[in-house]
Amino acid sequence: MSYATDEAGFLADICANPDDDTPRLVYADWLQERDREARAEFIRVQCGIARKVAAEPKGKDPMWITGFRIGLHGEESFLNLFLGRGQKCECVNCLQKRERELLDGFNSDKLDCFVREFPDFRLVGLTTTWYRGENPLGDVRRGFVEHAMVPADVWFDHAGGMLSRNPIREVKLTTKPTAANHSRMFRERFGLGAALPLDVEFADTNEEHLKLLKGWWPKVAFTLPPEPV
Template identity: 30%
Template sequence: MTDEPALLATILAHPDEDTPRLMFADWLQEHNQPLRAEFVRVQVQLADLLRRMARAGLRPTPRARTATECKRYPELFALLARQALIWPTYGEWFPFGPLPQDHAAATCENIFNKLCVYAAVNHLPWVSLTQRGFLKAVQCPAASWLAHADAILARHPVERVRLTDVPGALGQIRLGWRNGHKCQLGFRGRKMHVLALPPSAPGSESTWPHLLEAEWPSIGFERGFD
């Protein structure tokens, strides 16, 4: 397995495994993409270290970067330092796909959550969380997700999506047949699903969680900050 599509397909099929991501990093290194290769390796190593530390009951506060913590957790802060050196060049080599290069990007959950609030106040449509070398979570308008989900999911094992402006995309739902509480619904241009919903729900905002779960069952959807 040496081609990029095959490596990405393996990563998407086994998102919890580190080996396919490290194999992809080797491929990137061999194809003149050393910065992204290093970024993937560092993030995979960082995630593995944090998992091991959590199992051991260790709870560092890496954002503080105090001298005491650097001495106590030297491996952690060495990886964070390597990540910090690569991060400023992120916009030059990361494959964003439909995401704009100037979107708000984070490498940890805490910063991602803060950026989601910042994005709502400053009308920034896209926010992303990158971990283990790939997008893990995004926040974006509902209509943008429907338009670009396939392109994003073809390259990134996204686990969580926060949707904003759901009311603005209600027109994207199409209704097939209805029979009591059961109805056939789908997003425009996508397959139809049979769902059990209250009579007043089809086509309304309350439809979205059910239809999103039916369309992308492996992704956790949340309502973002409008």
């Protein structure tokens, strides 16, 4: 099997099991063996953050959580030092610091690396600040794009590729789809000769668009721009 076939297989497994960390971590090992260490570590670090955050006590205010995390860092650092374990601290704070370092690496001195590892973000013109929520065009969780914010045309043109590489759960369309977008999708799915159903040909309200979007991509939750009152 070729490199590309192998990789497509790993990505398909990840997309088919979006809640499971295992296929992501298996892919990370594969990347590591192929000198894509930063990408591999990024997946591990983000999976680690998600796992630790999920294990934190629920219903506490942000101040309490901050204190809790500082406490855990102190404990873990002390144990590492005291027991001479020489391990890196893997508390949420330290993992988040490493996450930012890796993303800065992708974004700055290794721009090629960023573009290679996150080809889909180029489509929506993502800049270096995207992951900090200052430019919320997309949201990378547990190493992959899970939420995207894109114009309808971009989504209709690239959804197939984006969904084959990323377990995308939510898409916020920044522009309203057009009946032409849906007609093209219909032709792609059912062939040029098929007669266009009326709901495809005359889709207009958000409700109508959402119903069609759900039909094209059943696993994705869509949000549309609000309708004029």
